[in-house]
Amino acid sequence: MSTATTAKGPTAASGRARTLRRTAPAALLVLLALCGPLLAAHTIDTPVTAPYAPPGADTPLGGDQLGRDVLTRLLHGGTELIGSALLVxxxxxxxxxxxxxxxxxxxxxxxxxxxxxxxxxxxxxxLGVMLIALAWPGGGRGAVICAAVVLGTPYAVRIVAGAAAPLAGSGYVEAAVTRGERVTYIALFELLPNLRATVLALFGLRFVDGVYVIAMAGFLQIGPQPPAADWALMVRENAPGILLNPWAVVAPSLAIAVLAITVNLASASLAPRSLRKVTTS
Incomplete structure (x- = not known):
């Protein structure tokens, strides 16, 4: 008994440490992106250098197509993207x-x-993003968020239903049914507490999917429009000048990629094994 307990302790501790190592980068990056506007040295719309100027003392990442500070727009661009992805x-x-x-x-x-x-x-x-965005009055970010929710929900329902199915025949659920409890009560107070790990991991996966959908919409000029500071929009706007100042394109591209990768790793570390098999198949 004592040997098993002693062996289990370090294993559990190492598992928590591994989870913390995988979730900390994502949390720090999200926090940095949300606080980015407070760290910006210039305003997002004010030209401070020549178009596509190389990095300098006041502009560490150079200028964009209008001479605006790339670093300033990079610090501002993640706030709405992350906020929209969190909402999705x-x-x-x-x-x-x-x-x-x-x-x-x-x-x-x-x-x-x-x-x-x-x-x-x-x-x-x-196709779903384009259809919903074109049918939405005025388009914009609201249309993209709606499209991401509509397109992401069906797959997520499958994951939750697969995780909840084995619990539906358990004794405490049958006891609740025998007592005459409503379906909503059973779902919220009997099933949901036992699906915490699945729901938490699903939240992270849907956040990554929201980042992808919103970024893809930005590449297609669906959603945020100039002069908004948005990572995906920055990539599209500055692509013609990538040879003059590569950082105007590389920096926002790396920001999107690193955000998606770190959050995906954090979600995978929180996911139960059954959910990992579903999401990788």
Missing amino acids: AFAVTSLATLLGCMAVLRPSWGRAVERAADVAILLPSI
């Missing part, structure tokens, strides 16, 4: 958790949700 992740995770739990508790609902998810998953992401 929260909306998708909330909807998927509710629908997934309902689907396993009510088989008739489950079949309807599964059919709707099958149809939605078949829709290519880029």
